[in-house]
Amino acid sequence: MTDIPERTEALIGQVSALVPDAAWVYDAIRAVPRHQYIPHIGQAWAPDGDIRVIDHDADPDDWWNGVYSDTSIVTQLDDGATDIATGSGDCTSSASAPSTVANLLKLLDPEPGHRVLEIGTGTGWTAALLSHLVGEDNVTSIEVDKAVGEQAAKNLAAAGVQPYLVVGDGAHGCPSRAPFDRVHVTCGIQTVPSTWVEQSRPGAVMVLPYRPGFGTGHALRLIVMPDGTAHGRFPGFADYMMMRSQRRAPGQSARRSEDKHYLTTDIDPRTIAYAPPGADLAIAALTGLASHGSAEPDEDGELYRLWLSDPGNPYSWAVVDWRPDAEEYEIYQVGARPLWDEVVDAYFRWVSWGEPGRDRFGMSVTPDGQRIWLDSADRIVE
Numbered sequence: 001m002t003d004i005p006e007r008t009e010a011l012i013g014q015v016s017a018l019v020p021d022a023a024w025v026y027d028a029i030r031a032v033p034r035h036q037y038i039p040h041i042g043q044a045w046a047p048d049g050d051i052r053v054i055d056h057d058a059d060p061d062d063w064w065n066g067v068y069s070d071t072s073i074v075t076q077l078d079d080g081a082t083d084i085a086t087g088s089g090d091c092t093s094s095a096s097a098p099s100t101v102a103n104l105l106k107l108l109d110p111e112p113g114h115r116v117l118e119i120g121t122g123t124g125w126t127a128a129l130l131s132h133l134v135g136e137d138n139v140t141s142i143e144v145d146k147a148v149g150e151q152a153a154k155n156l157a158a159a160g161v162q163p164y165l166v167v168g169d170g171a172h173g174c175p176s177r178a179p180f181d182r183v184h185v186t187c188g189i190q191t192v193p194s195t196w197v198e199q200s201r202p203g204a205v206m207v208l209p210y211r212p213g214f215g216t217g218h219a220l221r222l223i224v225m226p227d228g229t230a231h232g233r234f235p236g237f238a239d240y241m242m243m244r245s246q247r248r249a250p251g252q253s254a255r256r257s258e259d260k261h262y263l264t265t266d267i268d269p270r271t272i273a274y275a276p277p278g279a280d281l282a283i284a285a286l287t288g289l290a291s292h293g294s295a296e297p298d299e300d301g302e303l304y305r306l307w308l309s310d311p312g313n314p315y316s317w318a319v320v321d322w323r324p325d326a327e328e329y330e331i332y333q334v335g336a337r338p339l340w341d342e343v344v345d346a347y348f349r350w351v352s353w354g355e356p357g358r359d360r361f362g363m364s365v366t367p368d369g370q371r372i373w374l375d376s377a378d379r380i381v382e
Contacts, residue, residue, distance in 0.1 A: 269293075
């Protein structure tokens with residue numbers, strides 16, 4: 001047996017350094033031991049990028065150290081198709097890092113008696129924290145993966161916690177348990193489902209990880225209005241696995257030689273790839289494009305590669321390569337849409353606005369869709 005109170009206080013020390021002034025969240029962490037919701041085998045992802053398998057039976061000390069550190073722990077790969085103990089693949093379920101959990105709970109600001117809709121039960125730890133904060137009868141938690149949901153139910157039952165659990169697509173919400181005072185989302189969202197607004201009472205708070213696809217992810221805090229709309233801002237960083245019903249289809253290669261274009265640019269692609277979060281929001285809103293980058297040497301030496309893609313067209317994508325000492329940078333583009341030119345134009349529009357930070361942007365969600373704006377809801381980014 002390990003000293004759980006001592007480990008918990010050490011964990012809270014790590015969390016409070018990143019998420020200050022949230023004593024009520026720390027009290028919840030004390031009341032809901034994290035180890036009760038972590039499987040005996042998982043992959044611990046440290047903030048420094050280190051990834052390792054933690055195995056309670058093979059190395060209990062390392063397992064306890066992983067559980068009671070500010071580390072996300074991946075509990076499923078490839079929707080369960082890959083063995084978590086031996087394989088590598090796409091992370092499809094996890095126990096989020098405690099500081100990330102604490103930050104979203106602080107933004108959510110639930111009060112006792114609030115009715116909470118949680119999207120993404122995962123291991124059940126956050127559902128248990130919410131149950132402690134508002135009362136288990138007031139928590140409705142939805143998990144899309146049947147196996148993950150069944151394990152979460154076992155974890156919660158073993159801990160003596162009984163929120164209302166649903167297996168299904170969280171995008172539909174849970175109308176039979178509405179109206180909700182809080183909506184807490186633990187998966188990446190590109191489009192905010194209108195059902196969440198419809199099932200929330202006026203004044204309700206919605207907190208979710210917004211992942212438009214370009215650059216970093218963003219925490220989004222929305223307030224539901226009496227007219228059935230929701231408005232809010234982006235108070236910080238949040239990057240979660242995408243909601244399954246909003247996953248993007250992988251891109252594909254061009255079918256015809258005329259779809260392929262070899263171009264050059266004198267703009268360093270890292271100017272775009274390393275741009276601040278405010279630029280990412282602006283570019284995503286202006287272009288609708290997605291991106292990711294990687295620094296991987298190849299046979300020609302050092303290389304940074306920026307990928308651009310059109311989520312609505314798998315035959316429209318581009319790569320832009322940076323190499324040291326290059327006078328111009330190579331672009332390989334598939335399809336007729338000038339992806340790199342659009343991204344560059346959007347970036348310099350953001351610069352011309354004075355390089356506004358993430359906190360100056362906001363979102364409005366209406367029955368007609370969602371819009372990103374700068375400074376005020378009447379200044380739509382388009």
